[in-house]
Every structure is written in C-alpha cells, then in structure tokens.
Amino acid sequence: MTTEPLEATVVTSLVRDATAAPSVHNSQPWRFRYLAARCAIRLFGDPERAMARSDPHRRALHLGCGAALFNLRVAAARAGREPDTVLLPDPADPWLLAEVRLDRPVRADDDLAVLHPAIHRRHTSRFPFTGEDIPAGVLDGLRAAARMEGARLRVPGAWHVQEVLHLLHDAESRESLDPEAREELRRWTGMPGSDSSGEGVPANAFGPRQHDVTAPVRDFAAGRTMAGRGSATFEKRPQLVLLGTSHDGPVDWLTAGQALERVLLQATLDGLVTSLTSQAMEWPELRWALRDPASSMGHVQMVIRLGYGPEGPKTPRRPVEDVLELA
The missing domain is CATH 3.40.109.10 (NADH Oxidase)
Structure with missing residues (x-):
C-alpha cells in the first residue's frame, strides 16, 4: 500500500525532531533533502561543520548524523510512516549518508514510536550525578x-x-x-x-x-x-x-x-x-x-x-529551514 506524499509541514516536523540529536560540540553536521516524487528524505553530512583536528576521518560526524537519522526514523513511525532506510545509497556521493523512504504506512509491530516522547526531553547533563546504582x-x-x-x-x-x-x-x-x-x-x-x-x-x-x-x-x-x-x-x-x-x-x-x-x-x-x-x-x-x-x-x-541527577539545559539548534531543502 502506497501512501500520499508528505505535506511540507510534516516534513519540517520530522526534520525538527531529527535535529534534536546530539553531535560533537553541538556542531549539527547534517543537511536534509525531501524528494516529494520519491516520498523520501535524504540525509547528507556537512563537511563544513567537521572537526578537522579532532575528527579527521569524520567518524564523529557520522555518529552525529546516525543519531539524527534514528530520531528521523522515530518521528516517522510516530507520524504513521514506515521509515525504510538505506545507508550510503550512492557510492559516487560519500556525503549522502542515508535515504529514508516514507511511502508506506508504519508496521503494526514497529516499536520506534514509543521512544518519541524522549526526543526533546533528552539533554546532555554535565552536572554531578547522585551515584545511585542503576538497576x-x-x-x-x-x-x-x-x-x-x-x-x-x-x-x-x-x-x-x-x-x-x-x-x-x-x-x-x-x-x-x-x-x-x-x-x-x-x-x-x-x-x-x-x-x-x-x-x-x-x-x-x-x-x-x-x-x-x-x-x-x-x-x-x-x-x-x-x-x-x-x-x-x-x-x-x-x-x-x-x-x-x-x-x-x-x-x-x-x-x-x-x-x-x-x-x-x-x-x-x-x-x-x-x-x-x-x-x-x-x-x-x-x-x-x-x-x-x-x-x-x-x-x-x-x-x-x-x-540519576539534574537534567542538563537545552542546547540551541539551527532553524529547520537552514538544514532542510524541499525538492
């Protein structure tokens, strides 16, 4: 079963959730492109936001983009779309890190959506923890x-x-x-x-x-x-x-x-x-x-x-329009 293309407001919401992910020094080294004809969102790494000294091989950049990709999958599942994901879909373009097709309804057994409430609650805490044992x-x-x-x-x-x-x-x-x-x-x-x-x-x-x-x-x-x-x-x-x-x-x-x-x-x-x-x-x-x-x-x-301890403060995020292209 093929679903209708996503409205621009829905795509914007999905990408906003994706960009709540952590990244090295909160550099947010990602870009997104929505292809309406394919009902797909492509995730690109942004080499201009890489750490040349501490991350010369771009490992940390890929980790941050992977975290954003997971948030995108969670948000898509909550929106009722199955996130069919392919990593590195184009060998000729190493900065195209993933494509997520969103043209089918989410599976009944998909467990991603339950994680959605945590996307904007999760913050890095650099404060002392209590030391209480974790069960x-x-x-x-x-x-x-x-x-x-x-x-x-x-x-x-x-x-x-x-x-x-x-x-x-x-x-x-x-x-x-x-x-x-x-x-x-x-x-x-x-x-x-x-x-x-x-x-x-x-x-x-x-x-x-x-x-x-x-x-x-x-x-x-x-x-x-x-x-x-x-x-x-x-x-x-x-x-x-x-x-x-x-x-x-x-x-x-x-x-x-x-x-x-x-x-x-x-x-x-x-x-x-x-x-x-x-x-x-x-x-x-x-x-x-x-x-x-x-x-x-x-x-x-x-x-x-x-x-266990105090939550960290929310760190800033770039506006969605700065990281999303609608094609």
Missing part, C-alpha cells in the same frame, strides 16, 4: 536497545572504569598542549551569543567546575574563566558504558550513531540522565586502549555516562 534490568534494556541497532553496549567492571577515566584525563592533558585542538574547542564552545546562534555548546551547558580531576566530564571551559560558574564534587564511581561495533567504517559509524541515540532515548524514558565522553576517541592510540581486551567488542565508538 540491572535497566542496564539489560539498554544493552538490548544497542543490539537492536546492530551495536553492542558493554558495562565495564571497576578496574576497567578506572582505566577509562585515566585515558579520558590523558586525552584532556594532550588537548591542553595542542594549540590546534584548543582553538577548535574554543570555536564551538562558550561563544559570545552562542545561546542564540543555534550551534555550539553555550557556557550555561558546561556544568560546574570540578573540585578534583576524577569526573568523566569534559571541561569545555578549557582554562577560560566563566563568570558565575560554580564548582562541585562529582560522583567518585561513575557508571560508564561503552558503545561499540565489530568493524570501523562509515556504515559502522552510522550504525553506532543510531544505536547511541536509541540507548539515550531509552535511558531518558527510564528516568536516567546521560552525558557523552568522546575526548579519548580523538586520539587513535587512546581509543584503541579503551576496549576491554577480554571483550569481543572490536571498536569503541562512544563512552556514555549514565546516572
């Missing part, structure tokens, strides 16, 4: 969410968490000594007027300064003084999970991005708050060391911090 059943549900999208979620043991924390702090030390990395970070964080620019991480989303250096939260201030920014003690035993894939190419990155967003949305529905920790992934030798040698996980794609 095993909740963690099992998050593992299942990752598997549904073709990725794996591993809950590391205590020794591995400490090793991950060491690697994260090693990455921050390396970044502090790298002028290009520092400049790239400053470009996208705490910019004057960033609350209204529609991009980047505004200063009010940095969270408090750390009393010590044990927290798995990136300090976006990077040595800058931020007026009115307080300090706090973070949890001593953070709950970290590792999201990974068997292989490490563009399809795997898009797969990981979709799995990441599915995990984050499910965690939000479960009452958890989350933050993403990517700095160790920006140094190849540190990224490789993140994996548990006893695990079959081939490539770690993201470190996720989970817990």
Whole structure:
C-alpha cells in the first residue's frame, strides 16, 4: 500500500525532531533533502561543520548524523510512516549518508514510536550525578536497545572504569598542549551569543567546575574563566558504558550513531540522565586502549555516562529551514 506524499509541514516536523540529536560540540553536521516524487528524505553530512583536528576521518560526524537519522526514523513511525532506510545509497556521493523512504504506512509491530516522547526531553547533563546504582534490568534494556541497532553496549567492571577515566584525563592533558585542538574547542564552545546562534555548546551547558580531576566530564571551559560558574564534587564511581561495533567504517559509524541515540532515548524514558565522553576517541592510540581486551567488542565508538541527577539545559539548534531543502 502506497501512501500520499508528505505535506511540507510534516516534513519540517520530522526534520525538527531529527535535529534534536546530539553531535560533537553541538556542531549539527547534517543537511536534509525531501524528494516529494520519491516520498523520501535524504540525509547528507556537512563537511563544513567537521572537526578537522579532532575528527579527521569524520567518524564523529557520522555518529552525529546516525543519531539524527534514528530520531528521523522515530518521528516517522510516530507520524504513521514506515521509515525504510538505506545507508550510503550512492557510492559516487560519500556525503549522502542515508535515504529514508516514507511511502508506506508504519508496521503494526514497529516499536520506534514509543521512544518519541524522549526526543526533546533528552539533554546532555554535565552536572554531578547522585551515584545511585542503576538497576540491572535497566542496564539489560539498554544493552538490548544497542543490539537492536546492530551495536553492542558493554558495562565495564571497576578496574576497567578506572582505566577509562585515566585515558579520558590523558586525552584532556594532550588537548591542553595542542594549540590546534584548543582553538577548535574554543570555536564551538562558550561563544559570545552562542545561546542564540543555534550551534555550539553555550557556557550555561558546561556544568560546574570540578573540585578534583576524577569526573568523566569534559571541561569545555578549557582554562577560560566563566563568570558565575560554580564548582562541585562529582560522583567518585561513575557508571560508564561503552558503545561499540565489530568493524570501523562509515556504515559502522552510522550504525553506532543510531544505536547511541536509541540507548539515550531509552535511558531518558527510564528516568536516567546521560552525558557523552568522546575526548579519548580523538586520539587513535587512546581509543584503541579503551576496549576491554577480554571483550569481543572490536571498536569503541562512544563512552556514555549514565546516572540519576539534574537534567542538563537545552542546547540551541539551527532553524529547520537552514538544514532542510524541499525538492
């Protein structure tokens, strides 16, 4: 059964939901094109919004676009359309990352729509969490969410968490000594007027300064003084999970991005708050060391911090008309 083409207002709503996804430094490295004749939305990566120093292979860009793609699928299912998705549909155009056909009604067994309420509730929280243990059943549900999208979620043991924390702090030390990395970070964080620019991480989303250096939260201030920014003690035993894939190419990155967003949305529905920790992934030798040698996980794609605590503030998004083309 073929359904009618989508109205422009519906397409705009779908893309607005898609762009609520997280991306490195809130760079929002995506563009969308609606093809009315095919009743399809195409997702493109935007190389102008890539991080040349920290993401030279565009892995993080693909992860962010994969997260936006998952939100698009969720929004389409809620709108009653089955999101038939093809990754990298045109080998001649590597920036065309996915095409989502929306010309059929959603399947009765499609479970995506239930995640929709979490799309605009999910925000990164760089504040201290309570340290309360997460029930095993909740963690099992998050593992299942990752598997549904073709990725794996591993809950590391205590020794591995400490090793991950060491690697994260090693990455921050390396970044502090790298002028290009520092400049790239400053470009996208705490910019004057960033609350209204529609991009980047505004200063009010940095969270408090750390009393010590044990927290798995990136300090976006990077040595800058931020007026009115307080300090706090973070949890001593953070709950970290590792999201990974068997292989490490563009399809795997898009797969990981979709799995990441599915995990984050499910965690939000479960009452958890989350933050993403990517700095160790920006140094190849540190990224490789993140994996548990006893695990079959081939490539770690993201470190996720989970817990209970205050929700992070909403970060800005570019207007839909800046990222959507109606053809």
